[in-house]
Amino acid sequence: MNSRRDELAASLARVDEQIAQACADAGRARTDVTLIAVTKTYPASDVDLLAELGVTDVGENRHPEAERKRAATTAALRWHFVGSVQTNKAGAIARYADVVHSVDRPKVVNSLARGAVTAERQLDCLIQIDFDQRDPGRAGVAPDGVDELADHIAAADHLRLAGVMTVAPLGVDPAEVFAELQEISTRLSHSHPEATMISAGMTEDFAAAIRYGATHLRIGRAILGNREPLK
Numbered sequence: 694m695n696s697r698r699d700e701l702a703a704s705l706a707r708v709d710e711q712i713a714q715a716c717a718d719a720g721r722a723r724t725d726v727t728l729i730a731v732t733k734t735y736p737a738s739d740v741d742l743l744a745e746l747g748v749t750d751v752g753e754n755r756h757p758e759a760e761r762k763r764a765a766t767t768a769a770l771r772w773h774f775v776g777s778v779q780t781n782k783a784g785a786i787a788r789y790a791d792v793v794h795s796v797d798r799p800k801v802v803n804s805l806a807r808g809a810v811t812a813e814r815q816l817d818c819l820i821q822i823d824f825d826q827r828d829p830g831r832a833g834v835a836p837d838g839v840d841e842l843a844d845h846i847a848a849a850d851h852l853r854l855a856g857v858m859t860v861a862p863l864g865v866d867p868a869e870v871f872a873e874l875q876e877i878s879t880r881l882s883h884s885h886p887e888a889t890m891i892s893a894g895m896t897e898d899f900a901a902a903i904r905y906g907a908t909h910l911r912i913g914r915a916i917l918g919n920r921e922p923l924k
């Protein structure tokens with residue numbers, strides 16, 4: 694019988710090999726790319742197993758699930774909050790997240806900053822950019838709003854502007870989206886040299902993200918298995 698540990702070890706090895714291959718194809722060093730295992734909906738015991746298997750970074754998209762899981766795991770990991778931040782939850786998220794990938798409006802910046810000051814923590818923030826202007830409900834700031842939001846984050850107490858993030862819209866070639874993200878990142882690094890992270894690439898499209906400079910991949914299903922549909 695296969696244990697959960699064996700299962701995770703096998704899928705992690707497969708994904709690691711695909712990342713290494715995509716890095717080689719793109720002429721990039723494997724060490725330039727960090728894998729974030731997105732553990733949402735999976736138990737804290739999986740997080741502990743992944744840490745034993747060498748994973749250093751995990752991602753969660755919901756509060757308070759993320760908070761509970763962090764409290765329940767003993768491993769020293771870097772915690773990435775990748776889901777949309779409700780302003781009334783921002784204070785709590787600032788207490789346990791190391792990096793927030795989904796900063797997309799000034800109100801979120803202000804609430805995270807208040808939370809980080811109170812918690813006496815330094816929070817790395819990524820600007821989530823939305824390249825799909827067809828659906829106004831999608832998370833993320835439009836490309837032309839990035840500079841203003843970047844200045845706002847950089848000026849906020851206890852927040853550090855760490856880079857940019859996107860989720861490729863459905864029905865669009867992810868390579869085109871990631872190419873645009875990389876251009877924005879390059880432009881942003883002129884005014885904010887500390888903003889070096891490019892968070893892009895999920896189970897279906899991480900090879901394309903690696904081609905276009907992704908530094909952080911957010912991979913869930915390829916490692917943990919398919920999630921139950923959300924109710």
Ligand SMILES: *Cc1c(COP(=O)(O)O)cnc(C)c1O
Nearest residue numbers: 731754775895896911912913914
């Ligand atoms: C769930 C999620 C992921 C991981 O997606 P998979 O398709 O499971 O790899 C990445 N980024 C965000 C923002 C997510 O919500």
